[in-house]
Amino acid sequence: xxxxxxxxxxxxxxxxxxxxxxxxxxxxxxxxxxxxxxxxxxxxxxxxxxxxxxxxxxxxxxxxxxxxxxxxxxxxxxxxxxxxxxxxxxxxxxxxxxxxxxxxxxxxxxxxxxxxxxxxxxxxxxxxxxxxxxxxxxxxxxxxxxxxxxxxxxxxxxxxxxxxxxxxxxxxxxxxxxxxxxxxxxxxxxxxxxxxxxxxxxxxxxxxxxxxxxxxxxxxxxxxxxxxxxxxxxxxxxxxxxxxxxxxxxxxxxxxxxxxxxxxxxxxxxxxxxxxxxxxxxxxxxxxxxxxxxxxxxxxxxxxxxxxxxxxxxxxxxxxxxxxxxxxxxxxxxxxxxxxxxxxxxxxxxxxxxxxxxxxxxxxxxxxxxxxxxxxxxxxx
Amino acid sequence: xxxxxxxxxxxxxxxxxxxxxxxxxxxxxxxxxxxxxxxxxxxxxxxxxxxxxxxxxxxxxxxxxxxxxxxxxxxxxxxxxxxxxxxxxxxxxxxxxxxxxxxxxxxxxxxxxxxxxxxxxxxxxxxxxxxxxxxxxxxxxxxxxxxxxxxxxxxxxxxxxxxxxxxxxxxxxxxxxxxxxxxxxxxxxxxxxxxxxxxxxxxxxxxxxxxxxxxxxxxxxxxxxxxxxxxxxxxxxxxxxxxxxxxxxxxxxxxxxxxxxxxxxxxxxxxxxxxxxxxxxxxxxxxxxx
Numbered sequence: 001x002x003x004x005x006x007x008x009x010x011x012x013x014x015x016x017x018x019x020x021x022x023x024x025x026x027x028x029x030x031x032x033x034x035x036x037x038x039x040x041x042x043x044x045x046x047x048x049x050x051x052x053x054x055x056x057x058x059x060x061x062x063x064x065x066x067x068x069x070x071x072x073x074x075x076x077x078x079x080x081x082x083x084x085x086x087x088x089x090x091x092x093x094x095x096x097x098x099x100x101x102x103x104x105x106x107x108x109x110x111x112x113x114x115x116x117x118x119x120x121x122x123x124x125x126x127x128x129x130x131x132x133x134x135x136x137x138x139x140x141x142x143x144x145x146x147x148x149x150x151x152x153x154x155x156x157x158x159x160x161x162x163x164x165x166x167x168x169x170x171x172x173x174x175x176x177x178x179x180x181x182x183x184x185x186x187x188x189x190x191x192x193x194x195x196x197x198x199x200x201x202x203x204x205x206x207x208x209x210x211x212x213x214x215x216x217x218x219x220x221x222x223x224x225x226x227x228x229x230x231x232x233x234x235x236x237x238x239x240x241x242x243x244x245x246x247x248x249x250x251x252x253x254x255x256x257x258x259x260x261x262x263x264x265x266x267x268x269x270x271x272x273x274x275x276x277x278x279x280x281x282x283x284x285x286x287x288x289x290x291x292x293x294x295x296x297x298x299x300x301x302x303x304x305x306x307x308x309x310x311x312x313x314x315x316x317x318x319x320x321x322x323x324x325x326x327x328x329x330x331x332x333x334x335x336x337x338x339x340x341x342x343x344x345x346x347x348x349x350x351x352x353x354x355x356x357x358x359x360x361x362x363x364x365x366x367x368x369x370x371x372x373x374x375x376x377x378x379x380x381x
Numbered sequence: 382x383x384x385x386x387x388x389x390x391x392x393x394x395x396x397x398x399x400x401x402x403x404x405x406x407x408x409x410x411x412x413x414x415x416x417x418x419x420x421x422x423x424x425x426x427x428x429x430x431x432x433x434x435x436x437x438x439x440x441x442x443x444x445x446x447x448x449x450x451x452x453x454x455x456x457x458x459x460x461x462x463x464x465x466x467x468x469x470x471x472x473x474x475x476x477x478x479x480x481x482x483x484x485x486x487x488x489x490x491x492x493x494x495x496x497x498x499x500x501x502x503x504x505x506x507x508x509x510x511x512x513x514x515x516x517x518x519x520x521x522x523x524x525x526x527x528x529x530x531x532x533x534x535x536x537x538x539x540x541x542x543x544x545x546x547x548x549x550x551x552x553x554x555x556x557x558x559x560x561x562x563x564x565x566x567x568x569x570x571x572x573x574x575x576x577x578x579x580x581x582x583x584x585x586x587x588x589x590x591x592x593x594x595x596x597x598x599x600x601x602x603x604x605x606x607x608x609x610x611x612x613x614x615x616x617x618x619x620x621x622x623x624x625x626x627x628x629x630x631x632x633x634x635x636x637x638x639x640x641x642x643x644x645x646x647x648x649x650x651x652x653x654x655x656x657x658x659x660x661x662x663x664x665x666x667x668x669x670x671x
Binding site: 086088089091092093094095097099102131132133134136137183184185186187188227229245246247248250251254260262263264265266288289290 | 551552553554555593594596598600601602603614617618619620621622624639640641642643644648649650651652653654656657658659660666
């Protein structure tokens with residue numbers, strides 16, 4: 001049991017921004033968010049978040065439901081443009097489909113409730129369906145997991161120890177910097193390639209590494225909101241088997257060496273890595289237009305028993321940074337904050353990892369968490 | 382699927398399918414134009430008679446029964462005919478000539494066929510061969526077809542002028558079509574717009590003639606893959622997001638288990654545009670009446 005609890009904690013840690021919601025869910029849109037490239041460059045994003053003042057994450061919060069659950073998903077749009085939520089793959093009825101024209105728009109200041117039944121366990125997505133070509137590349141997407149209480153993938157399917165949601169996406173920096181000037185849409189060519197909203201060296205942060213306990217299968221929940229075709233290369237030591245696609249069991253599960261994931265597709269792959277293994281799943285991003293290799297990422301997977309250095313334990317991260325009204329920490333439950341003059345600013349508990357900085361003086365601050373880790377962040381006007 | 386098997390079994394029993402009543406005897410290659418905004422883009426079409434048609438005809442054949450097809454080339458250029466099945470040879474069709482083509486015996490499913498020379502292919506002379514798929518006139522299982530493609534209109538004008546595209550130039554498609562039409566014209570095409578009653582079943586034959594892979598997302602429904610030329614390992618999969626690879630033909634089955642109007646579109650989102658404008662391109666609808 002102790003091992004299982006440990007692995008669950010690690011699984012949660014490796015989810016990064018895909019943090020589970022507290023029920024009942026109330027999503028808000030936002031159009032003034034930022035994500036940060038590995039070199040620290042801030043990139044504007046649009047998206048969804050749990051709070052009403054525009055604090056959003058990339059990707060949007062993970063939505064989790066149990067099989068058979070009747071879901072009421074509340075959505076409020078305080079942003080200056082209309083948005084929707086399309087529940088991709090959940091086969092919801094027309095009224096709840098989130099498509100302007102056949103369903104309805106949620107205009108500025110509007111709110112609605114999307115209702116549907118989570119009839120099938122599996123991996124699904126959600127995204128805005130307003131001017132979709134633009135709103136997706138701006139970041140308005142997230143993942144939906146429908147799971148079973150007995151921790152099997154589907155009725156009669158294999159049991160597993162933990163879920164690891166992995167949402168692949170990309171963006172074109174020029175479009176995000178100037179969405180109004182992004183026309184023509186057919187010419188969008190991504191140049192940032194992400195897993196759970198981060199890329200490159202960011203995926204080596206301790207909270208992004210997928211840890212496993214030997215003998216306990218890990219369910220990789222793979223979905224793509226990219227413009228690219230994803231190519232995932234699984235080393236043989238992972239013993240990867242694909243059991244599901246698009247929220248349905250595949251008729252014959254198959255071992256996976258290379259898996260292509262096209263935009264909007266999902267797969268559930270169980271890995272049961274060999275003991276003491278430490279390596280990477282290669283994630284290649286191929287252009288859908290001319291089939292050139294545009295980018296690559298490595299997903300780090302390792303045995304939880306392997307040494308985790310103190311440096312990695314210090315890798316707590318906050319975003320957005322600079323922050324305007326809120327900053328979301330990757331983990332931690334309580335912290336103290338000092339300004340650069342060494343003055344204590346606050347001592348507080350975190351709610352869902354969020355620190356409110358609304359009204360703070362612009363400047364640099366140092367956060368010290370209850371376990372001694374520290375992080376520097378900036379509050380902007 | 383059970384219903385389809387049942388229907389096909391009945392047809393086989395009655396001897397209807399094996400009589401080859403669906404086979405087309407003749408096809409004409411013609412050059413015309415496609416209105417894209419204010420521009421007229423030269424295109425080639427495969428037509429069922431000498432009258433011009435802005436959409437390519439589709440071909441039907443019984444399972445495991447070969448047949449012959451006479452191709453009449455009304456274009457001023459020579460062309461080359463191909464069938465996207467193993468072992469089928471390309472056939473030269475000189476300008477002004479009529480050439481008999483052998484249609485090989487094939488298993489149930491959808492296949493690409495048409496023109497493989499540069500101008501014949503990139504100006505649009507591509508369609509599909511449906512083998513053993515039910516005929517709506519004799520079977521309650523409806524049948525639709527989606528010929529998919531992507532187009533660079535600048536490249537089409539260049540090819541029509543007799544130029545060869547620069548192989549080093551980036552491909553920048555600006556039009557994306559279902560049955561040679563872009564949304565919203567797609568939903569005026571009875572073969573692209575799927576209209577069913579609640580509980581009905583249909584088959585959709587899909588062929589990707591473009592230079593890109595495309596990936597169709599079905600709102601409201603999962604479909605079951607019935608046949609595939611490039612991904613046979615996926616036959617039997619239930620999917621809401623279906624990659625159709627470059628050069629692939631596949632058949633999917635849809636059961637209309639809820640009423641309403643639902644989009645189907647390419648989830649490579651540059652392909653739901655017309656000359657950069659959203660929405661457009663490779664987008665159609667499924668309408669299920671209560």
